[in-house]
Amino acid sequence: MRKKVIAGNWKMYKTQADAQEYLQEFLPQLDETPEEREVILCVPFTDLAVMSRNLHGSRVRLGAQNVHWESEGAFTGEVSAPMLVELGVSYVVIGHSERRQYFGETDETVNQRLKAAQAAGMVPILCVGETKQQRDSGQTEDVILKQLAIDLEGVEQSRLVIAYEPIWAIGTGDTCESKEANRVIGIIRNQLSNSDVPIQYGGSVKPDNIDEIMAQPEIDGVLVGGASLVPSGFGRIVNYS
Ligand code: PEP
Numbered sequence: 001m002r003k004k005v006i007a008g009n010w011k012m013y014k015t016q017a018d019a020q021e022y023l024q025e026f027l028p029q030l031d032e033t034p035e036e037r038e039v040i041l042c043v044p045f046t047d048l049a050v051m052s053r054n055l056h057g058s059r060v061r062l063g064a065q066n067v068h069w070e071s072e073g074a075f076t077g078e079v080s081a082p083m084l085v086e087l088g089v090s091y092v093v094i095g096h097s098e099r100r101q102y103f104g105e106t107d108e109t110v111n112q113r114l115k116a117a118q119a120a121g122m123v124p125i126l127c128v129g130e131t132k133q134q135r136d137s138g139q140t141e142d143v144i145l146k147q148l149a150i151d152l153e154g155v156e157q158s159r160l161v162i163a164y165e166p167i168w169a170i171g172t173g174d175t176c177e178s179k180e181a182n183r184v185i186g187i188i189r190n191q192l193s194n195s196d197v198p199i200q201y202g203g204s205v206k207p208d209n210i211d212e213i214m215a216q217p218e219i220d221g222v223l224v225g226g227a228s229l230v231p232s233g234f235g236r237i238v239n240y241s
Helices: 016-032 045-055 081-086 097-102 107-119 132-136 140-151 178-191 210-214 231-238
Strands: 004-009 037-042 060-064 091-094 123-128 161-164 199-202 221-224
Touching: 004 091, 004 161, 004 199, 004 231, 016 045, 016 231, 037 091, 045 060, 081 107, 091 107, 107 123, 107 140, 123 140, 132 140, 140 178, 161 178, 178 199, 178 210, 210 221, 221 231
Parallel strands: 004 037, 004 221, 037 060, 060 091, 091 123, 123 161, 161 199, 199 221
Antiparallel strands: none
């Protein structure tokens, strides 16, 4: 039975004070959440320590949004896997399209980050997905298969989450049809040696489309950006029916 994994990605939003205020409204909503659902908040590095303290004793797992592949060194501005683990981080988003698009992330560096995260005991959430232009020119499958081939080289699939995030659907309000997301996720699953890897959909997930998305048989969860910033909205997403 594949695990249901619901993750919020706060991107570069929320100070520590905002984060504490958020939890006051968000955490009580989890009283209704079925036990088997994994709930994760992937927050800016500066929020990790305060989140770690405030999530102690709750069922929410703490996630980061990136990790460097070396455990230490002269890499100004980077954060290593042991540093995250010390703060209680158990998941880390790797290869998000915003990192690939704006910060020169490549499949080769994604692969190194995945291995470093796993070596330190974290579960990476690997993001893959096509641009609008790639979709329109019929390259969706080729693009994703190439990403997976390089990204997953030497990666342990028993400790992994994958998020299918069509880039054209991220932050645009333009959700991928749930049946199409289901189809692509099925293709991703066929490429894996471990069919139990949870595969999420991400891209403009909201309280009003979550039930339909989660009704799809291949979709094991969601990675939620904008809508995870509002505690009541993310509560509704976590408590999808
Ligand atoms: C994301 O940040 O991974 C994401 C899917 O964003 P949004 O939900 O805002 O489209």
